[in-house]
Amino acid sequence: MSHSDGTRAVHAGLPAPAVGEPFLPGPVFAAPYHLDPVTGPGENGYARTEHPTRRALETAIEALEGAPTLAFASGQAAITALLLAVLRTGDTVALPSDGYFTVRAFAEGTLRDLGVKTVLVPTAGPYPDFTGVRLVLLETPANPGLDVCDVRALSAAAHEAGALVAVDNTTATPLGQNPLALGADLVVASGTKALTGHSDVLLGYVSAHDPTLLGKVETWRKQTGAVPGAFDSWLAHRSIATLDLRLARQTANAAAVAGLLLSRSDVTGVRWPGLPSDPSYPIASAQMRRIPGIVSFDLGSAERAGRFLSAARLVFAATSFGGVHTTADRRAQWGDDTPPGFLRFSCGIEDAADLLADLTAALDASA
């Protein structure tokens, strides 16, 4: 039976009911486990390779992404594991020029030193011919600019040229879009953001149907060790139960916030892929099942952005996004190639009327 999102999120990765047992078993705190003195390891031998709490979380994410999944200690641990497991000296990787900045920094440092060439492509295109490219990493919607690309068309073009396609699904989450169903070979994501959504866990994951491909990533993880701990895995799994509810409120808040921002003459560059006037809208509305709660806009200067963030009571100045608390991040302070007054605004799950009132007062006070 196929269930809808709320039901899938609540039940993802839970074991079959067992009398006297909790719905979601608690974290197992173990590094080594007892071995059979004669036959050695059973299901669990050593936590870097096998961990029941981590396995339950992976089963939950698998239920949402639609393919076997490996959890990592952070999004960057997952992305770098994927890149290093797949790419070899002489290979070329295509990366988004407007995507998560640490991925570009890794390509321009470690990958370059290993003899891997990088081609940077803006998410909105135009895309080059992929001939000679080993791996195409797409990030859609791209963080922080919120451009969206056509995963189905780009996967077909990449496969035609013999390239693998990975999609960073951090911003959308698996309830927002399923890149594997659109033709991608791999999904990679940070679970630190909306997937877990409480700003208290670092997490990453890689999902793929192809056992050989996922096996390479698993071997990489086993040999380098970037696994999430038991408590973080459990917290993440516990948080996924409310993913549908949190996303629904965040999306509704983003629609209200984007509408307010568009109505103001002292705010420019408002981007939200759910706005019919947004350049991302045509592809986003065809490809995505819901639009994330992230809005971006420009307040003109670093000074005004600072005054706005100081005046707002319900908007925490913070990096990261997708949490239950509304936050905003002036990306230029991190070296992102964005204007000095550009904010990535992440809607939390507060009540829309309170957010709009706070936003209006802070915009007025900072003008």
Ligand SMILES: *Cc1c(COP(=O)(O)O)cnc(C)c1O
């Ligand atoms: C945050 C983020 C990452 C990195 O994830 P961490 O969990 O911080 O390591 C990767 N990709 C995107 C799109 C992100 O937003």
